[in-house]
Amino acid sequence: MKLSKETHKELYLKMVQTRKFEETAARLFVEGKVHGTAHFCIGEEATGVGVCTSLEVEDYILQTHRGHNQGIGKNMDIKKMMAEFLGKETGYCKGKGGCMHIADFSVGSLGANGIVGGGIPLATGAALKQQYNKEDNITVVFFGDGATNEGSFHESLNLAATWKLPVLFVCTNNYYGMSTSTKKSMAIDDISIRAEGYGMKGIALDGNDVVNIYEETIKAKKYILENGPMLMVLNTYRWMGHSKSDAQIYRTKEEVAEWKEKCPIKRHRDFILKNKVMTEAELEAIEAQAAQDIKDAVAFAESSPEPKIENIFDDVYAD
Amino acid sequence: MRDITYAQAINEAMSEEMRLDKNLIFIGEDIGVYGGAFGVSKGMFEEFGPERVKDTPISEQVITGCAAGASMTGLKTIAEMMFSDFMTLAMDQLANQAAKNRFQFGGQGAVPMVLRAPGGSGTGAAEQHSQSLEAWVAHVPGLKVVIPSTPADAKGLLKASIRDNNPVVFLEQKLLYRQKGPVAEIGEDEIIPLGKADVKREGKDVTIITYGRMVPRSLKVAEDLAKEGIDVEVVDIRTLVPLDKEALIKSAKKTGKVLVVHEACQTGGFGGELVSVVVESDAFFYLDAPVKRLGGLDVPIPYNPNLEAQVVPTEEKITAAIKNLL
Incomplete structure (x- = not known):
């Protein structure tokens, strides 16, 4: 499979947008413009962007708390994401959810989740609806390495395999559940082998190779629609702390530096130049566009109104 | 029917x-x-x-x-x-x-x-x-x-x-x-909207606010007490959320005496909420006695049938609670 120039452009733009979105968000914290917390996926951009860019709007995704790459990958509106991050009325959740609960049903994102593994059972339901209606689409649920130790993972993979539900279970393995290394939380090195216990296909991929992730997701979707669910483990690394309050005393600077060398954005950039997909000037133009998109998003968010307490009971219940 | x-x-x-x-x-x-x-x-x-x-x-x-x-x-x-x-x-x-x-x-x-x-x-x-x-x-x-x-x-x-x-x-x-x-017959499509309590028995002396299995039990107590000349109203809330507060308040105003009964453990039970609805409303000014709760004992449900029967409100306990209110 050879990706078109347009696809490369889209993948690269979305990864750079994600990186700049989060760098900007981190700065807004320092400036005291945001309260609450955020979980950054810097270093993991290729996972969500690679998977989601290959999907159709009718394919559902369920995101994690560390899922800005997943949302941008699924074509969410960056302005509304930033507005939600700032808790504004114009945000995706009208300022009530924050960036742990960003969702856009109109592009097929059924929402990010603040509970580790909380979205996995919901994914079986979305996929059941697709199966019931005989749709040619799948549900993709993201979760981290830590979530594979939750009961929700076990129950959901077993049900999906038994009912042959069209679910792609995507584990973004960044090797840490907050401070706890996977070496201390599981007795296996390759999380994808867990699939076999459910009678399900499992694959492990380099989570920093956006091109390969994109291609493998297309293959996975075809496989899933013909055979049933699949577990895809994307091995990657979180450069930042777990959340904004993490002093990172549980890992070495050398380990972090080693992974920064494997930067997914730099890797894609090098690939593009080496294979003459785009020129340096074209790449710089994309980077400039991404920077402008984020700048516009911040301006939109900062100028947006605060939510009103008068509306606090809205949406507790549906009519 | x-x-x-x-x-x-x-x-x-x-x-x-x-x-x-x-x-x-x-x-x-x-x-x-x-x-x-x-x-x-x-x-x-x-x-x-x-x-x-x-x-x-x-x-x-x-x-x-x-x-x-x-x-x-x-x-x-x-x-x-x-x-x-x-x-x-x-x-x-x-x-x-x-x-x-x-x-x-x-x-x-x-x-x-x-x-x-x-x-x-x-x-x-x-x-x-x-x-x-x-x-x-x-x-x-x-x-x-x-x-x-x-x-x-x-x-x-x-x-x-x-x-x-x-x-x-x-x-x-x-x-x-x-x-x-x-x-109603099959297909007659009788819908009971959520949030509407039902007065299962009209009475003028005292109100029992209850739900679930304690409704038939309270009705039995009411029939027995009627023989003694005590006229008990039984209000079945039917839905806890949304709650038909008006129905509770109305009945409390009518009788001036309220007993809340449920099977669940009394402490932290929904009965506390039902009592609050009554006493926080203007029904408070109509009350002739403190509003009382009768819930299950604050214990897990035991196996032995005699023990099991005694940890939830029995007809005897409901009857005694009513008489204490009068």
Whole structure:
């Protein structure tokens, strides 16, 4: 499979947008413009962007708390994401959810989740609806390495395999559940082998190779629609702390530096130049566009109104 | 009208709604060929087939989450917990996911699902299969909570719950499953809206506010006390969320004396909420006595039948509590 120039452009733009979105968000914290917390996926951009860019709007995704790459990958509106991050009325959740609960049903994102593994059972339901209606689409649920130790993972993979539900279970393995290394939380090195216990296909991929992730997701979707669910483990690394309050005393600077060398954005950039997909000037133009998109998003968010307490009971219940 | 059981009424409600709405499916443990642990879904698998009546693995968390996910995306679902005690295994999906979905995403979606779950003691099922956990779920904004006390209410309220656009926890009463009562003919589509209490017996001397299995028990006490010249009003709240506060206040004003009765452990029970509704309202000025609660003892439900019977409000205890109020 050879990706078109347009696809490369889209993948690269979305990864750079994600990186700049989060760098900007981190700065807004320092400036005291945001309260609450955020979980950054810097270093993991290729996972969500690679998977989601290959999907159709009718394919559902369920995101994690560390899922800005997943949302941008699924074509969410960056302005509304930033507005939600700032808790504004114009945000995706009208300022009530924050960036742990960003969702856009109109592009097929059924929402990010603040509970580790909380979205996995919901994914079986979305996929059941697709199966019931005989749709040619799948549900993709993201979760981290830590979530594979939750009961929700076990129950959901077993049900999906038994009912042959069209679910792609995507584990973004960044090797840490907050401070706890996977070496201390599981007795296996390759999380994808867990699939076999459910009678399900499992694959492990380099989570920093956006091109390969994109291609493998297309293959996975075809496989899933013909055979049933699949577990895809994307091995990657979180450069930042777990959340904004993490002093990172549980890992070495050398380990972090080693992974920064494997930067997914730099890797894609090098690939593009080496294979003459785009020129340096074209790449710089994309980077400039991404920077402008984020700048516009911040301006939109900062100028947006605060939510009103008068509306606090809205949406507790549906009519 | 004909007399059918509470279990049959629930079966009819589900079956009628499934005939009306092809997007309605039903999932749970042993609900298919087996017909449900209490026989409630007998015949449904045969009528609607395996695509719509789906036996699940013993996995309460994913039963609940699967129902919520399907309901978020366009189906409507009924999910059955074999015992309401097993909601403990499903709490994240119920309280963090289904209940908060709409609010936390700014009103983008809705979760039209019903979680049916039988509760209550009296069957010798002991500590882990006999609880009354309605206060837990009534405490979570985003959930609606229903507990029917008669076959007609069970049918009408379940039909309303299925048509509701929100997650509804429908708590059935195990000991009422075999009780018969008059119910409208099949297909007459009698709906009982959520949030409407029902005065099951009019009276002028004292009000019992109650729900679920304690309704027939309170009615029995009322009939016995009538022979002594004590005229008891019995108000069945039927839905805890939304709660028909007006009905409670109205009855309290009428009689001036209120006893709240429920089977669940008294401390932290929903009875405290019902008392508050009365005493915080202008009914306070009509009261001739303190509003009293009679809940279950603050103990797990024991196995021995004599012990089991004594840890929840008995006819004797309700009678004594009424007499203390007069």
